[in-house]
Amino acid sequence: MNDERSVATSGASPVAREGGASTPAVHIDAFNAWYGEMHVLRNITVDMPEKKVTAFIGPSGCGKSTLLRWINRINDAIVSARAAGTLQVHGVDVLDRRTDIVSLRRRIGIVFQKPNPFPKSVYDNISFGIQMHYQVSHRETQAVVEWALRKAGLWEEVKDRLHHSALSLSGGQQQRLCIARALALAPEVILMDEPCSALDPIATAKIEELIHQLREMYTVVIVTHNMQQAARVADYTAFIYQGELIETGETARLFQAPQDKRTEDYITGKFG
Amino acid sequence: MNSWKPDAPVIAFDPRRLQAVQKPVEKRIRKDRWFERVCVVVTVASVLVLVVLLAAIFGLGMKTVTPGFLTRPPSPDPTEAGFFPAIIGNIWLMVIVLLGALPIGIATAIILEEYVPKNRFFKHLHSIAQANITNLAGVPSVVYGIIGLTLFVSMFMMHANAPKTIFEIGVKYYDQFYNEAGEVLLVPVDSNEAPETKPEQGMRALVHDGTAVALNVIGEDEPFPEDAAVAVRTVRRSDIPGRISEESWYHFRIPFGRSVLAGGLTLILVVLPIIITASQEALRAVPFSFREAAWGLGATRWNTVWKITLPAAIPGIMTGTILALSRAIGEAAPLLMIAGIVYISNPPGNLMDDFTAMPLQIYNWAQRPQAEFHRIAAGGIIVLLVVLLCFNAAAVYIRQKYSKYQGM
Numbered sequence: 222m223n224d225e226r227s228v229a230t231s232g233a234s235p236v237a238r239e240g241g242a243s244t245p246a247v248h249i250d251a252f253n254a255w256y257g258e259m260h261v262l263r264n265i266t267v268d269m270p271e272k273k274v275t276a277f278i279g280p281s282g283c284g285k286s287t288l289l290r291w292i293n294r295i296n297d298a299i300v301s302a303r304a305a306g307t308l309q310v311h312g313v314d315v316l317d318r319r320t321d322i323v324s325l326r327r328r329i330g331i332v333f334q335k336p337n338p339f340p341k342s343v344y345d346n347i348s349f350g351i352q353m354h355y356q357v358s359h360r361e362t363q364a365v366v367e368w369a370l371r372k373a374g375l376w377e378e379v380k381d382r383l384h385h386s387a388l389s390l391s392g393g394q395q396q397r398l399c400i401a402r403a404l405a406l407a408p409e410v411i412l413m414d415e416p417c418s419a420l421d422p423i424a425t426a427k428i429e430e431l432i433h434q435l436r437e438m439y440t441v442v443i444v445t446h447n448m449q450q451a452a453r454v455a456d457y458t459a460f461i462y463q464g465e466l467i468e469t470g471e472t473a474r475l476f477q478a479p480q481d482k483r484t485e486d487y488i489t490g491k492f493g
Numbered sequence: 494m495n496s497w498k499p500d501a502p503v504i505a506f507d508p509r510r511l512q513a514v515q516k517p518v519e520k521r522i523r524k525d526r527w528f529e530r531v532c533v534v535v536t537v538a539s540v541l542v543l544v545v546l547l548a549a550i551f552g553l554g555m556k557t558v559t560p561g562f563l564t565r566p567p568s569p570d571p572t573e574a575g576f577f578p579a580i581i582g583n584i585w586l587m588v589i590v591l592l593g594a595l596p597i598g599i600a601t602a603i604i605l606e607e608y609v610p611k612n613r614f615f616k617h618l619h620s621i622a623q624a625n626i627t628n629l630a631g632v633p634s635v636v637y638g639i640i641g642l643t644l645f646v647s648m649f650m651m652h653a654n655a656p657k658t659i660f661e662i663g664v665k666y667y668d669q670f671y672n673e674a675g676e677v678l679l680v681p682v683d684s685n686e687a688p689e690t691k692p693e694q695g696m697r698a699l700v701h702d703g704t705a706v707a708l709n710v711i712g713e714d715e716p717f718p719e720d721a722a723v724a725v726r727t728v729r730r731s732d733i734p735g736r737i738s739e740e741s742w743y744h745f746r747i748p749f750g751r752s753v754l755a756g757g758l759t760l761i762l763v764v765l766p767i768i769i770t771a772s773q774e775a776l777r778a779v780p781f782s783f784r785e786a787a788w789g790l791g792a793t794r795w796n797t798v799w800k801i802t803l804p805a806a807i808p809g810i811m812t813g814t815i816l817a818l819s820r821a822i823g824e825a826a827p828l829l830m831i832a833g834i835v836y837i838s839n840p841p842g843n844l845m846d847d848f849t850a851m852p853l854q855i856y857n858w859a860q861r862p863q864a865e866f867h868r869i870a871a872g873g874i875i876v877l878l879v880v881l882l883c884f885n886a887a888a889v890y891i892r893q894k895y896s897k898y899q900g901m
Contacts, residue, residue, distance in 0.1 A: 298785060300609065300611060326790065327790070331789040333782065337780070337782035337785065349787075349792075349800060349801075350790040350792075353792060354791060
């Protein structure tokens with residue numbers, strides 16, 4: 222494992238250097254992505270440090286979600302999607318056809334924009350993944366479910382209705398359930414694709430608080446079109462505009478002293 | 494917002510001008526009322542047709558639907574005629590159709606919906622299969638009857654008058670002789686195609702209780718032996734036997750002949766396209782986000798289908814299947830090709846047995862000249878309608894019940 226990581230570090234990138242963080246969890250170099258003939262990401266080079274929150278900001282349609290969705294190859298589901306370049310997660314070559322995407326996705330959890338719990342009970346939503354990947358007893362599964370729900374700050378709210386339909390929860394609770402579902406698999410990286418855009422401000426605040434806590438154990442990558450959110454939760458921020466990575470850096474630095482004119486225009490609200 | 498093009502020509506326009514060019518509202522409202530009236534008339538007319546039809550059938554046949562009608566075999570005497578073999582025959586057909594069409598139909602729908610290929614060649618194959626299934630749903634059922642006749646009944650040996658049996662198990666054939674007392678003596682033969690047995694001295698035969706004896710053969714004019722023990726096993730040289738068969742429950746032969754299995758398989762062909770398209774619709778109705786969520790957790794496509802997509806689609810699949818089954822129950826045309834109109838007094842005892850079904854029996858009665866039989870046919874239609882109604886009610890119930898839980 223350590224050997225693999227050292228490979229990943231070799232391509233030092235702006236974020237890693239500026240942040241002075243240890244080894245990057247996700248290493249992306251000269252990455253390009255297409256949908257059919259449409260070239261949506263051009264030459265992206267960025268590293269995401271371990272156990273930090275990295276945010277991608279940019280106007281709608283700039284390609285930030287596409288980048289995130291390639292990190293655990295969930296974009297395979299889209300028939301016309303293609304990608305080329307280097308994309309490594311803890312040294313594993315994600316884009317390699319031979320890469321086992323089942324264990325890759327266990328190690329890289331994802332939370333989608335719209336809460337999408339399964340039409341099953343709260344408990345079954347979480348146990349589904351556990352039983353798929355791990356040889357665990359019923360009791361252990363229960364323990365993991367409780368741990369994940371506590372971790373996601375949902376336990377107190379749902380402990381009395383674990384066997385009710387997950388669809389009966391509120392939108393914010395559903396989204397935290399989706400986070401708990403990802404946490405239960407003991408991932409290393411958690412991808413979040415605009416996790417709060419379908420939620421009200423209170424639910425949003427809870428999720429942001431949760432992201433803060435997750436940083437202690439996981440590498441978090443979050444895509445958001447909400448700059449304040451990036452400023453609140455992220456250690457590092459990357460600005461993507463029209464398929465190109467414009468600027469990356471520590472969040473405070475990027476927001477206070479953007480080096481590129483376009484970044485400055487975006488964060489001051491001149492466009493987007 | 495962004496679609497606004499500044500170079501588009503801007504027409505000088507005053508909103509107040511619209512006041513002057515209003516269309517009369519009354520005309521639109523009148524049109525709306527007329528449309529509503531036409532709709533009501535059309536609806537009432539179609540319901541009326543149904544009511545008249547039902548009234549006619551019930552008026553004609555209600556009196557014939559008695560417990561005896563449901564439990565008796567058909568008979569040349571209209572007062573004695575019953576529906577029993579047809580009802581049981583239909584149940585056999587339904588079980589075969591359900592066991593065959595449901596797994597094949599769901600599996601096909603899963604392949605077509607969930608395993609969409611990326612490879613160009615398989616993409617082609619996929620779209621050909623899809624187009625075929627969609628087209629097959631519209632093929633008249635008589636055509637399936639012909640397919641069933643060639644494929645299952647005779648297995649491509651149409652030229653032979655009676656298709657030759659290639660393989661057979663679970664059946665014993667005997668040639669049946671009678672002794673002087675009229676008791677049965679059975680001489681086993683190898684197959685149904687074996688030549689007629691000529692009685693010979695010492696030939697092995699079975700008496701009615703199953704014990705083996707050696708035949709004692711005497712000439713035309715010779716008197717029967719005095720000894721009762723010998724007389725029991727004595728037949729005349731000139732006696733002509735009758736061929737009978739003793740079938741066990743696992744009787745099986747290739748080709749299937751005009752059997753209930755051939756009928757059921759043919760009905761499977763009729764309903765498969767319907768079940769496949771219904772299952773595809775049901776799978777397609779499952780939100781893509783469920784699949785994405787499962788894949789995001791590291792589920793394989795099979796995990797996703799088995800644990801997430803299929804359970805969510807089951808209500809839709811079940812309703813589609815039940816409606817397809819209710820179509821299969823009423824099908825007469827393909828079964829007519831397979832079974833023909835024959836007098837069947839017993840329900841099938843094994844898969845290779847002759848059979849009749851409710852629509853066939855109704856057709857049989859309806860084509861007879863006597864009015865009594867038309868009444869019985871109407872009684873049969875009532876039974877068929879009640880069964881269909883039950884099936885449709887089950888479909889509605891399943892849909893109602895599951896849609897509450899799914900919230901979809």
